Amino acid sequence: xxxxxxxxxxxxPIAPAAAGPIYRSTKTYGHSEGLSCCxxxxxxxxxxxxxxxxxxxxxxxxxxxxxxxxxxxxxxxxDLKEVKAWLHHMFDHTTLVAADDPHLPVFESLQRTGLAxxxxxxxxxxxxxxxxxxDHVSDYVAKKTAARVWLESVEVREHSGNSAIYCxxxxx
Ligand SMILES: Nc1nc2c(c(=O)[nH]1)N=C([C@H](O)[C@H](O)COP(=O)(O)OP(=O)(O)OP(=O)(O)O)CN2
Numbered sequence: 001x002x003x004x005x006x007x008x009x010x011x012x013p014i015a016p017a018a019a020g021p022i023y024r025s026t027k028t029y030g031h032s033e034g035l036s037c038c039x040x041x042x043x044x045x046x047x048x049x050x051x052x053x054x055x056x057x058x059x060x061x062x063x064x065x066x067x068x069x070x071x072x073x074x075x076x077x078x079d080l081k082e083v084k085a086w087l088h089h090m091f092d093h094t095t096l097v098a099a100d101d102p103h104l105p106v107f108e109s110l111q112r113t114g115l116a117x118x119x120x121x122x123x124x125x126x127x128x129x130x131x132x133x134x135d136h137v138s139d140y141v142a143k144k145t146a147a148r149v150w151l152e153s154v155e156v157r158e159h160s161g162n163s164a165i166y167c168x169x170x171x172x
Contacts, residue, residue: 065148134168
């Protein structure tokens with residue numbers, strides 16, 4: 001097995017098998033949100049992407065349900081404040097480093113010196129960040145709605161040209 005691959009996903013909440021329409025709602029935290037994040041992609045040795053560089057990341061979440069709530073909503077746009085706080089904790093003036101980065105000790109030293117706010121992830125890159133956000137927000141939404149709502153996808157965007165999307169692996 002290739003060592004760079006992320007592990008298989010655990011089972012996220014999925015759309016019930018019942019027939020019927022699916023309602024979707026979306027929430028986007030755009031580039032102006034200030035999620036100013038530094039990447040270190042140590043595996044990209046063929047390109048300059050293994051060098052420290054950064055973007056004001058944007059995140060777009062798509063939620064699905066077959067059953068609207070008492071307000072006729074899929075997921076309340078205003079009920080994601082904890083998600084917004086988590087996004088800031090993870091990606092606002094932080095440096096993302098992979099757990100298997102051979103230079104991890106250097107970054108940990110920068111953190112100790114107060115020169116970097118480190119976030120160690122299983123892997124780094126738009127796809128990996130989308131997967132990481134999916135896992136967190138998927139659990140959050142399922143708990144908030146007693147599994148009435150599921151998370152369909154997360155799109156992470158570096159800028160208007162580059163993005164990656166992670167989709168619910170259990171989608172019908
Ligand atoms: N599928 C992915 N491809 C790349 C990622 C990624 O996260 N997922 N990341 C990078 C680099 O880190 C960087 O973000 C992009 O830099 P670059 O290769 O220079 O890409 P540009 O869009 O600036 O290239 P242009 O040729 O100017 O369009 C690379 N790939």
